[in-house]
Amino acid sequence: MFFATRILCSALQTGQRSGPYAATQKKRLRKRGKRGGLLVRLRRRAHRAPLPSILLANVQSLDNKVDEIRARVAFQRDIRDCNVLCFTETWLTGETLSEAVYPTGFSTHRADRNKHLSGKKRGGGVCLMANVTWCDERNIQELKSFCSPDLEFLTSKCRPHYLPREFSSIIITAVYIPPQADTSMALNELYLTLCKLETIYPEAAFIVAGDFNKANLKTRLPKFYQHIDCATRGGKTLDHCYSNFRDAYKALPRPPFGKADHDSILLIPAYRQKLKQEAPTLRSVQRWSDQADSTFQDCFHHVDWEMFRTASDNIDEYTDSVCEFIRTCVEDVVPIATIKTFLNQKPWIDGSIRVKLKARTTAFNQGKVSGNMTEYKQCSYSLRKAIKQAKRQYRDKVESQFNGSDTRGMWQGLQSITDYRKKSSPVTDQDVLLPGRLNYFFARFEDNTVPLTRPATKTCGLSFTAAEVSKTFKRVNPRKAAGPDGIPSRALRACADQLAGVFTDIFNQSLYQSAVPTCFKRATIVPVPKKAKVTELNDYRPVALTSVIMKCFERLVKDHITSTLPDTLDPLQFAYRPNRSTDDAISTTLHTALTHLDKRNTYVRMLFIDYSSAFNTIVPSKLVIKLETLGLDPALCNWVLDFLTGRPQVVRVGNNISSPLILNTGAPEGCVLSPLLYSLFTHDCVATHASNSIIKFADDTTVVGLITNNDETAYREEVRALGVWCQKNNLTLNVNKTKEMIVDFRKQQREHPPIHIDGTVVERVASFKFLGIHITDKLNWSTHTDSIVKKAQQRLFNLRRLKKFGLSPKALTNFYRCTIESILAYHRLVWQLHRPQP
Numbered sequence: 082m083f084f085a086t087r088i089l090c091s092a093l094q095t096g097q098r099s100g101p102y103a104a105t106q107k108k109r110l111r112k113r114g115k116r117g118g119l120l121v122r123l124r125r126r127a128h129r130a131p132l133p134s135i136l137l138a139n140v141q142s143l144d145n146k147v148d149e150i151r152a153r154v155a156f157q158r159d160i161r162d163c164n165v166l167c168f169t170e171t172w173l174t175g176e177t178l179s180e181a182v183y184p185t186g187f188s189t190h191r192a193d194r195n196k197h198l199s200g201k202k203r204g205g206g207v208c209l210m211a212n213v214t215w216c217d218e219r220n221i222q223e224l225k226s227f228c229s230p231d232l233e234f235l236t237s238k239c240r241p242h243y244l245p246r247e248f249s250s251i252i253i254t255a256v257y258i259p260p261q262a263d264t265s266m267a268l269n270e271l272y273l274t275l276c277k278l279e280t281i282y283p284e285a286a287f288i289v290a291g292d293f294n295k296a297n298l299k300t301r302l303p304k305f306y307q308h309i310d311c312a313t314r315g316g317k318t319l320d321h322c323y324s325n326f327r328d329a330y331k332a333l334p335r336p337p338f339g340k341a342d343h344d345s346i347l348l349i350p351a352y353r354q355k356l357k358q359e360a361p362t363l364r365s366v367q368r369w370s371d372q373a374d375s376t377f378q379d380c381f382h383h384v385d386w387e388m389f390r391t392a393s394d395n396i397d398e399y400t401d402s403v404c405e406f407i408r409t410c411v412e413d414v415v416p417i418a419t420i421k422t423f424l425n426q427k428p429w430i431d432g433s434i435r436v437k438l439k440a441r442t443t444a445f446n447q448g449k450v451s452g453n454m455t456e457y458k459q460c461s462y463s464l465r466k467a468i469k470q471a472k473r474q475y476r477d478k479v480e481s482q483f484n485g486s487d488t489r490g491m492w493q494g495l496q497s498i499t500d501y502r503k504k505s506s507p508v509t510d511q512d513v514l515l516p517g518r519l520n521y522f523f524a525r526f527e528d529n530t531v532p533l534t535r536p537a538t539k540t541c542g543l544s545f546t547a548a549e550v551s552k553t554f555k556r557v558n559p560r561k562a563a564g565p566d567g568i569p570s571r572a573l574r575a576c577a578d579q580l581a582g583v584f585t586d587i588f589n590q591s592l593y594q595s596a597v598p599t600c601f602k603r604a605t606i607v608p609v610p611k612k613a614k615v616t617e618l619n620d621y622r623p624v625a626l627t628s629v630i631m632k633c634f635e636r637l638v639k640d641h642i643t644s645t646l647p648d649t650l651d652p653l654q655f656a657y658r659p660n661r662s663t664d665d666a667i668s669t670t671l672h673t674a675l676t677h678l679d680k681r682n683t684y685v686r687m688l689f690i691d692y693s694s695a696f697n698t699i700v701p702s703k704l705v706i707k708l709e710t711l712g713l714d715p716a717l718c719n720w721v722l723d724f725l726t727g728r729p730q731v732v733r734v735g736n737n738i739s740s741p742l743i744l745n746t747g748a749p750e751g752c753v754l755s756p757l758l759y760s761l762f763t764h765d766c767v768a769t770h771a772s773n774s775i776i777k778f779a780d781d782t783t784v785v786g787l788i789t790n791n792d793e794t795a796y797r798e799e800v801r802a803l804g805v806w807c808q809k810n811n812l813t814l815n816v817n818k819t820k821e822m823i824v825d826f827r828k829q830q831r832e833h834p835p836i837h838i839d840g841t842v843v844e845r846v847a848s849f850k851f852l853g854i855h856i857t858d859k860l861n862w863s864t865h866t867d868s869i870v871k872k873a874q875q876r877l878f879n880l881r882r883l884k885k886f887g888l889s890p891k892a893l894t895n896f897y898r899c900t901i902e903s904i905l906a907y908h909r910l911v912w913q914l915h916r917p918q919p
Contacts, residue, residue, distance in 0.1 A: 119331050119349045124162065128215040129243040130350045132286060132329055133164035133251060137309075137320055138338055138345035139292045143171040143208060146338040147182050154184040159347060161186075164215040164241075169257040169292040169320075171206035183210055188218035192226035192235035192255075200230050207235050207255040207291065216241035224252070225274060232267035233257045234291070236274065238282070245354040249284040256291030264296040272301040276877075283882035290322040292343070298323050303871040304878065308332055314343045326352055327613070361423050367415045367569065374575040376414050381407075381579035389583070396590050400598035403583055404630075408567045428497050429468075429475035437464045476887050483892050495896055498886050499879035516739035519608055520732040522618040526697045528746050528811070541592045541716035545637055550588065551581035553633040564628035565603040565731075573629060588634050595719035601631035602724065604749055606732045623732075625751030635753035638717075642757065647712060651764045656779040657757050663852040666778045667911045670785060670851070673774055674824060675860070677787040684825035686796055687856075688784040688836065689849055690803070691818035695780040696759055697747035700811045701725040704762050711761065721758070746811075762810070769802055770795040778852055791831065800836055816841040822849050824858050854908050869904050876900045 123134055140146045153160040166187065173182070173193045183189040187210040194205030205228075211221055220240040227234050236254040244251070254275070258267045275287065289298060289305070298305055298321065305323040308330035313320040320343060322330060329352040335345040389406070393399035441460040448454040479494035495501065554577035561570045573580065591597055608621035615621065643657075650658075655666040674685045692698075704725070705718040726745040731738050748755035756779060766782070768775045772795050774785040784803065786796030807814055821843045823833050836843045848857040848864050855865035879900065883893055 119351055120159075120333075123349050124158070127162035128164065128212065128241075130164070131245045131354050132288070132324075132326075132350035132352050133215060133239075133241070133253075134162070134350055135165045135167055135288070135290060135322065135330075135348040136160060136163045136335070136345060137167045137290050137322060137348060138335075139169045139314075139320060139341055139343035140338045141170045141172065141341045141343075143168055143173055143182050143206075144177060146341075147184075149338055151184045154186070162212075163347070164212050165253060166208075166210035167253070167255050167290045168208045168210070169206075169255065170204065171208045172204055173206050173208070182208075186214065187212055188221065190221065190223060190235065190237050192228065192233065194233060195228045198228040199233070205233050205257060205259070207233055207257050209235060209237055209253060209255050211237075211239065224278065227270065227274070229266075229270070231258065231262035231264075232270055234271065234274075236278070238285070245356075247284070247355050248286045250282060251286045251288065252278060252282060254287075254289045254291075256289060256293065258291075258293050258296045260294045262294070262296075264294075268296055268298060268301045271298065275302060276881075279878055280881040280884070283878070283885045287325045288322070289324070290320075290348070292319055293321045294319050297321075302874070304875040308348065309346055311346070312344075313346060319343065320346055322346070322348055328352070356423065361421055364420050364422065365417050366420055367411075367571075368418050369415060369571050373414050374571075377410065377572060377576050378579055380410055380414075381576050386583040386586075390586065396587070396594060396596055397598050397600070399590070400587055401600055403587070404566045404568055404600060407572065407580070411567075411569060411572055428494075429471040431471065434464070434467050434471060437467050440464075472886065480889055480892060483889075483895065491892070491895075492899075495883065495892070498888075499882045501876075501879050501900065512734075513737050516732040516734045516737050519618060519621060519623075519734070520606070520730065520739040520742055523606060523623050523697075523732065524730065524742050524744055526694060526746055526811075527742075527744055528700065541595060541714055541720060543592050543638075543641055543714065543717060544589045545585055547581040547585045549637060550585045550633070551577045553636055554581060554584075557629060557633065561629060562626060564626050564631070565605050566600050566628045566630065568628070568630060570629050573633070584630060584633075588637070591634070592717070592720055595716055595723055597631075597720065597724045599727070599729065601628045601634070602728045603628070604728060604730045604751065605738075606730060608732065608734065623750070625749050627749065627751050632753050638720075639754055639757055642713065642717075645713060646761075650711070651767055651777070653767070653775060654760055654764065654777045656777070657760050663778060664908060664911055666776055667852055667854055667908060669774075670776050670783060671856075671860070671911070673785055673787070677789075678824065678826055680789070682790050682827065684788050684823065684827065684830075686786040686788060686793070686833075686836075687822045687824070687849075688786070688800060688843065689820045689822070689851065690782040690784065691815040691820075692780055692782075692807075693813040693815045694747075695812060696750050696755055698811050698813060699725070699748050699759060699762050700746060703810060704758060707762060707765065711764070721754075724754070725758075763812075766803070766806055766810075768799060770799055772796070773799045775799075775803070781852060783851065793834075797836070800838065804838055814838055816843060819843055820846045820849055822846055822856070822858050824860060854911060869907070873901050873904050876904070 123130060127134075143150075150166075155161070171182075171191065171193070173191060175193060179189040179191065189208065189210050191208040192206065194201065194203075196202045199205060211218070216239045222238045224236045224238050225234075226236070234254055234256045236252060239251045239253060241251065254271075256271065258264065271289070275289070278285075279287070287305070297307075299307060302323070305325055306327050306329065308322045308324065308328075309318055309320060309332040311332055311334050312318055313334075322332070324330065329350065330348040331351045333347045333349060335347050337344050384406075386403070389402045390399055393402060437460065441457065441464050444457040444460040445454075448457040475494070479491055479498075482488075482491040482494065554573045557570045557574045559569075559571040559574050563569045587598070605626040606623045607626060609624050611620050611622050643659075653669070655661040655663070655669075670687075674687070677683055677685060701722050705722045708718045708721065709715055725748060728744045728749065729741045730744055731741045733739075748758050760777075760779065763777065763780075763782075766775060766777070768784075772787045772789070774787075776783045776785060784796075784799060786793070786799065788796060804814065806812075816838045819838065821836055823845065825833070833845075835845065848855055850856075855862075855868055857864050880893065880897060883896055
């Protein structure tokens with residue numbers, strides 16, 4: 082039986098709930114079956130989207146399609162709510178009034194074909210129609226129109242009612258390039274115009290849409306992204322839409338207008354404002370000061386460190402107690418501050434500007450009610466003046482850092498102004514199981530069958546002095562993050578002389594016992610996405626946080642190992658060797674190939690090897706055997722074995738931390754010793770035939786086979802031998818990423834049979850990026866020069882923003898040399914020396 086109270090009946094009649102029934106209503110704020118997606122989001126915010134929605138169409142006579150356009154605007158919501166209608170091939174003339182062709186609710190901006198400039202009387206023409214609800218006609222300014230036999234375009238600047246903070250305006254260009262046009266001339270004109278506009282409006286959002294036919298704007302402006310991926314005419318994509326933001330739009334095909342042979346395209350904005358791309362972050366930072374450094378120095382100077390040693394039974398307890406004492410002192414002395422950061426906030430936006438911004442908003446709301454906007458205008462003027470003043474002060478600050486030789490502060494200021502090289506954001510997924518899955522994935526190469534201990538040997542004769550340890554501590558970067566032991570770099574550097582004694586004792590005991598303290602071997606992995614959209618665990622890059630003290634210890638051991646290496650070490654390993662660089666590796670490879678190609682009936686096969694997680698597959702027991710053959714002290718080899726085994730590892734994602742795993746295979750990539758140990762582990766990977774060379778730079782390995790009279794026997798045996806060596810040494814060849822390039826300049830070439838690795842055919846390529854240089858099978862530099870020119874063009878935009886900001890020529894020159902000239906000059910010695918003679 083059901084009983085209803087009067088209150089419940091009243092609530093049912095009015096559709097409201099109160100009392101205990103109100104909670105049920107709150108749980109169902111979102112209706113069941115409610116759809117999501119970009120199109121639904123656009124309909125909810127039709128005229129307040131971060132970028133304008135665009136309908137792009139080649140109408141082929143706009144005058145004949147007016148009725149259909151007006152019908153679509155009247156009866157199709159997506160078209161009616163569209164912010165911009167971009168039409169090409171309008172075929173309009175000066176005799177046609179704009180009022181006769183635009184639909185209700187839109188303002189028209191057109192550029193008709195000029196018969197004197199284009200050489201043609203009919204056809205052509207572009208038109209932009211802006212929805213007045215999105216942007217008032219008074220806020221649209223025509224910047225430039227152009228007409229020639231090869232190109233027609235119209236560029237307008239819009240300042241809509243709603244605009245994200247990161248944009249100063251939206252600049253839209255409607256483009257039409259005829260099928261018979263000279264695309265090179267057309268693209269050059271577009272490039273010059275857009276570059277000039279980027280200089281004038283560096284913070285604007287640029288959109289270029291229209292009928293490009295055979296042209297591709299990315300060949301001139303590689304930093305622009307093309308958003309239409311569907312066919313627009315037949316099976317070809319002739320209509321393009323470019324913007325200076327990745328994934329800014331999603332293209333949906335729509336029916337053509339009338340009998341036009343181009344489909345119309347509805348471009349839905351997929352861009353998310355910076356404020357919504359990443360939630361504001363709260364960070365707890367330590368407020369260091371000179372007074373704190375002095376306090377630490379006095380504190381550690383009077384500590385009886387011998388007490389920690391005598392109270393410990395082993396080196397692990399000794400090290401843990403010392404680190405715990407230092408960590409406690411840091412927590413007691415250094416205050417903690419919580420900072421809230423926003424992704425879209427520039428450093429010159431301070432509290433005073435936010436107060437003025439709030440005052441302007443309040444004045445605007447009051448003015449709408451009272452009808453008097455005088456106070457709003459005053460607040461707007463005050464806000465603009467404050468922003469200009471703040472920018473001027475920040476510019477002066479960057480200039481003073483440049484003049485005061487504070488290069489780090491100056492460079493951070495330049496990056497803040499230009500958004501150059503943003504740091505990859507760590508993963509903040511709230512999935513509590515993700516850290517555990519990632520930890521097991523990163524440890525997938527673990528092999529528990531290998532021996533972890535070796536017979537005891539005599540004690541290690543290596544030891545360090547307090548002066549050497551103190552010198553190493555003073556070289557620590559104080560801004561580096563603390564490792565799992567929690568001891569910050571700032572404390573080590575500030576108290577290097579006071580802490581050198583106790584850690585010298587710990588280091589020497591570690592070497593004497595051939596045992597590394599466990600707290601020094603711990604690693605915290607912070608995964609960083611390799612790509613924008615993560616689809617699998619392999620899309621995460623492990624970034625390891627290890628102890629700063631252990632890195633100093635490793636640096637001392639590394640210097641000793643390097644000094645004891647024999648001169649007979651593989652001369653074709655160019656990494657981690659004095660007076661060696663990638664220039665030497667590239668020059669050796671090209672010189673070897675070109676010298677051989679000068680001979681009769683010869684060609685060269687180059688196999689570019691790729692290993693799967695090379696550092697993580699090192700077997701420590703095999704490594705120490707190779708170290709002993711190189712003449713290293715057996716006791717030091719046992720220390721290296723202990724360093725690489727029994728390593729606790731956790732993965733941290735946001736506030737979630739996985740359970741630890743103990744690793745006994747591989748060398749952690751974040752450690753100082755790992756690159757050197759890897760190069761020593763692979764020192765015996767050398768060519769077995771005189772006609773072959775194996776050139777290495779760390780884990781980048783290239784097999785160069787010099788073929789004469791079509792005899793590839795030695796080369797194929799070399800590849801098979803390399804595969805066998807990899808199997809013996811637990812290295813995995815990634816055949817999918819391994820590529821082969823054949824350089825054959827003979828007039829009569831025969832078919833080259835492919836190379837197989839583990840039964841899989843190695844892909845043959847015409848060019849390959851080798852240590853930063855694009856090498857082609859023609860051994861010319863056209864691909865490389867095109868690549869560096871495109872990269873330099875992308876960074877010119879940042880230079881324009883700095884110029885707009887008002888920085889001095891000296892600062893601009895410094896930025897140019899660091900970011901643009903460095904690209905143009907990278908390996909210049911190599912590719913200039915080997916360029917073909919005219």
